[in-house]
Amino acid sequence: MLNIPTRANALLLLISITFAPLAHGFLRPAPVPEAAPDARGLPADEKGGPHIAHGENDSYDRRNPDFTTLQQADDALTGLPLDQNGKVDWARALRDGAISPRETLRGDDTYLPLDLDIIMRNTKAMPFVRFPHKTHTEWLSCSNCHPAIFAQKAGTAKIRMEDIFRGEFCGRCHDRVAFITHRACFRCHSVPQPNGIQIP
Ligand code: HEC
Numbered sequence: 001m002l003n004i005p006t007r008a009n010a011l012l013l014l015i016s017i018t019f020a021p022l023a024h025g026f027l028r029p030a031p032v033p034e035a036a037p038d039a040r041g042l043p044a045d046e047k048g049g050p051h052i053a054h055g056e057n058d059s060y061d062r063r064n065p066d067f068t069t070l071q072q073a074d075d076a077l078t079g080l081p082l083d084q085n086g087k088v089d090w091a092r093a094l095r096d097g098a099i100s101p102r103e104t105l106r107g108d109d110t111y112l113p114l115d116l117d118i119i120m121r122n123t124k125a126m127p128f129v130r131f132p133h134k135t136h137t138e139w140l141s142c143s144n145c146h147p148a149i150f151a152q153k154a155g156t157a158k159i160r161m162e163d164i165f166r167g168e169f170c171g172r173c174h175d176r177v178a179f180i181t182h183r184a185c186f187r188c189h190s191v192p193q194p195n196g197i198q199i200p
């Protein structure tokens, strides 16, 4: 169908043409410091837009004036155990003693993790999910999950994978700050079912 311009449309067009440069003037983004040269020779983000990660372990803001003085991720992460996705397996790094972070900010206190596994059985043919409180409470406090994400009662949350992929439940952290779910299904689905999909 042909889009015949109405008088209202024409007026809107005129207004936007007239005021666009003005709006541009008002809505100019805050000035950002000159992009620091990239130590690995990748082009810096010229347009000043949101930074797009180029490399595997690249989560630095190249426009930060201290970019070049920071230790590069590849140096810092060398030798740490990796998962199926080629990312650092932080849970194993901690278990194996490859890292030993302070338990509290000032390092003057100890924090006992909660050793309680929750087995989640609503997994169709996939192996059941073991949710280990121990691994999580080595990094997090109870209030990171309770009560906003999960009730303190096993079997309350009705979780589908698509919710996780969309960033709900486990996906609040996994695929974001904690390990990536694709190709790592069996890190969560770790309890075999007699007639289900076998763990490779
Ligand atoms: C971060 C942990 C985690 C990872 C990784 C993960 N899952 Fe899940 N999955 C869950 C949880 C939790 C449930 C819900 C279990 C329950 O409520 O009893 C679930 C449920 C499921 C279900 C049944 C519900 C539904 O949505 O159909 C299937 C099928 C499934 N997962 C497949 C997969 C596959 C395939 C992968 C890898 C691509 C995967 N999962 C990776 C945690 C995970």
Ligand code: HEC
Residues within 6 Å of the ligand: 113, 114, 118, 131, 133, 136, 137, 140, 141, 142, 143, 144, 145, 146, 150, 151, 152, 153, 154, 155, 156, 157, 158
């Ligand atoms: C990373 C998220 C996370 C953290 C952190 C966490 N929990 Fe949980 N907790 C869960 C999940 C998931 C369940 C199961 C909820 C469900 O099945 O609906 C659960 C269930 C529970 C339950 C119920 C157990 C049962 O058998 O019914 C208790 C009690 C509990 N948590 C206590 C704690 C305490 C105490 C802490 C801190 C030391 C803590 N949790 C930290 C995620 C977490």
Ligand code: HEC
Residues within 6 Å of the ligand: 089, 090, 091, 092, 129, 130, 131, 132, 135, 136, 139, 140, 144, 145, 149, 169, 170, 171, 172, 173, 174, 177, 178, 179, 187, 188
């Ligand atoms: C509040 C954040 C958060 C939530 C919510 C969360 N996790 Fe995690 N999870 C972590 C962190 C942090 C780690 C440790 C770092 C890593 O392995 O990436 C971790 C590690 C794990 C591990 C590795 C255990 C090991 O010892 O190797 C499993 C399995 C896991 N999570 C399953 C789940 C499942 C299943 C859910 C949902 C029921 C869930 N997580 C919800 C943050 C979270």
